[in-house]
Amino acid sequence: MEIVNTAFRLFAENGYNDVQMKDIADACDISKSLLQHYFPKKIVLLSTMLNELMVSTFIYGNEKMTTLSPEQRTMIQMSFLLRMLDENPTIEHFIRDVFESPELTTEIVLVILDWLEAIGVSGETAVIRYALNFAVSGGMAVFFKRKLLRASVEGISQNIDQAFYLLLGEDTQQINQIYLSTAKYNTDHYYHEFIACIHQHSAIELRNEIKF
Template identity: 25%
Template sequence: MARRKNMKRRRVILGNTFRLIRENGMDNVSLQMIAEKSDISKSLLQSYYPHKSKLISDIVRNLFNTLDKQVNNYEQIEHYSSYAHMKAFIYTIVVLGMHDEGLDRIISQAFTNNETLDNWGSMPLDWVHDEHLFDDINATKAELESGIAFVTIGVGRLYYDRKKYHLTAEDLSNYATSSLMYSFCHCSPDEIDQALKDGHEIIETADMESVHQAIYTMFDGEKEIIS
């Protein structure tokens, strides 16, 4: 019973933090604001989340988990390669940030803050292992992990500067996927071209309104959360 109450309160805190950051930006949200929004004292809030960085990390982890479930529901995705799957996942993250100012604040924070970037960087590796996405590729574990770390940091930098370089969501997802395939996984140009083409076909089937709604409501009700 105590554990259920604990998780319910965490859900409320995370949901309120998520909404406050979407509305105001990370730098303009304090622990006191979150506590007041959650109708608890600041000291009680800090017994769950001593620092804002932990709150942001948990929000990013839940965002990542929700996106994973949504992308896995894209039509026919199971019939395409892991690289095409990766392109669709990156595209989804980027296009949501480009079209939702509130989500952009959170995604930008995840990509640019050192504390959250460390956690964000480990999430793709966990995702790859959990989904067994690259079990059959021609790369060592070290090459794959290095490649994913490289892609995570590179995409974050380009996402942050996307307007400067006039980059679209598909540009970013193509750069990330082809970099991993060519530089770390020893894929041929034909294999890369096919993966990018297949990834494009996947994202054309995506219902982005449904994805957006799933993220907007990820802390609602009895939905499973990570904390």
């Protein structure tokens, strides 16, 4: 975990492509060969971080939103995740690097897919995966260009949710009603609970990257 935390800070500060395995080894005060004993390739290290981060973000929904429908839970989670990225440039930098890799984008989709199936989002796995890949990939592309496009974070989150559930065959009016029912959770109180939960459960030290 010392290696993972050190590499995460380097990736977040300098960008994935500009950090070499030797840089990580030097920062950890170990040899490159020892680093590669644990993580043979840089992308394996990034994949480990990604899985840890994604899983820790879902713990809040699993613990605090169990009485809500799967649709409500996904919409609230998306809203919180995008707000977190918007308010924390370092973690946004890290996630932007992830989405530049088709392999890692696929991994994000698979982690989210596991969570969606676990909370009971209905539909065939192949259909959910297609809808998720379309909505998340397209939505995040817009998110990273939000200032240029003058798009609000709230609007992007809503569009991602709508695209996902429309592809699953939901009615537009019903999707909008569900979205409106989540409005009371999009407050500082619940968002701060979400961030506190990430800090508590993530094995990666995020105090410098994700702030209240």
